[in-house]
Amino acid sequence: xxxxxxxxxxxxxxxxxxxxxxxxxxxxxxxxxxxxxxxxxxxxxxxxxxxxxxxxxxxxxxxxxxxxxxxxxxxxxxxxxxxxxxxxxxxxxxxxxxxxxxxxxxxxxxxxxxxxxxxxxxxxxxxxxxxxxxxxxxxxxxxxxxxxxxxxxxxxxxxxxxxxxxxxxxxxxxxxxxxxxxxxxxxxxxxxxxxxxxxxxxxxxxxxxxxxxxxxxxxxxxxxxxxxxxxxxxxxxxxxxxxxxxxxxxxxx
Numbered sequence: 699x700x701x702x703x704x705x706x707x708x709x710x711x712x713x714x715x716x717x718x719x720x721x722x723x724x725x726x727x728x729x730x731x732x733x734x735x736x737x738x739x740x741x742x743x744x745x746x747x748x749x750x751x752x753x754x755x756x757x758x759x760x761x762x763x764x765x766x767x768x769x770x771x772x773x774x775x776x777x778x779x780x781x782x783x784x785x786x787x788x789x790x791x792x793x794x795x796x797x798x799x800x801x802x803x804x805x806x807x808x809x810x811x812x813x814x815x816x817x818x819x820x821x822x823x824x825x826x827x828x829x830x831x832x833x834x835x836x837x838x839x840x841x842x843x844x845x846x847x848x849x850x851x852x853x854x855x856x857x858x859x860x861x862x863x864x865x866x867x868x869x870x871x872x873x874x875x876x877x878x879x880x881x882x883x884x885x886x887x888x889x890x891x892x893x894x895x896x897x898x899x900x901x902x903x904x905x906x907x908x909x910x911x912x913x914x915x916x917x918x919x920x921x922x923x924x925x926x927x928x929x930x931x932x933x934x935x936x937x938x939x940x941x942x943x944x945x946x947x948x949x950x951x
Contacts, residue, residue: 706936
């Protein structure tokens with residue numbers, strides 16, 4: 699059975715003291731009974747090293763929310779893979795819809811970031827998903843196919859083993875709307891079948907595909923109970939320790 703992975707994307711929330719408080723509360727709330735799933739928190743860059751230090755000797759792993767595809771250079775405001783590794787990061791979110799829509803990141807740019815992260819030893823959480831207009835226009839599967847195919851261009855099957863996929867319907871992110879478990883499962887199954895076609899059945903069976911988009915304690919168990927949903931990438935509900943811990947408790951053991 700595939701492991702389940704619950705990741706929390708803090709986005710542009712939590713200054714240093716707030717990050718300390720939240721991480722300490724999560725660490726205190728996690729126990730051996732939660733070993734059925736992996737837990738990742740993705741704070742702002744300014745809190746990465748501090749969160750990693752506090753999370754030591756706990757099940758919590760630390761991820762970043764973005765990175766650039768160059769190692770170093772005159773790229774004001776950007777962060778490299780090696781910088782993230784130096785803070786204790788193990789994962790990095792790439793291709794999030796907010797990076798695509800607000801900052802104009804293309805599939806080609808995301809592919810460069812994925813390949814750089816993999817070569818540096820970071821595990822990408824690779825986000826994909828359609829807008830409301832695309833879903834209503836009946837192009838969901840076309841959009842997903844393009845994002846996955848171009849995002850994983852020239853990625854080997856061995857490298858794929860270090861990637862987490864995260865299906866996040868853009869219309870459900872931060873809106874309070876959630877894909878029904880059946881809607882989410884349908885797209886997850888399509889993604890897994892696409893991985894069979896692009897790589898192999900064995901690769902598709904192993905890859906973790908998270909669901910993201912207004913995941914909360916009230917809907918987590920039903921979403922996580924779907925056969926092709928292997929965890930969650932949580933937004934707003936990860937900013938309060940109690941709600942994030944309840945989602946973690948919903949993991950399939």
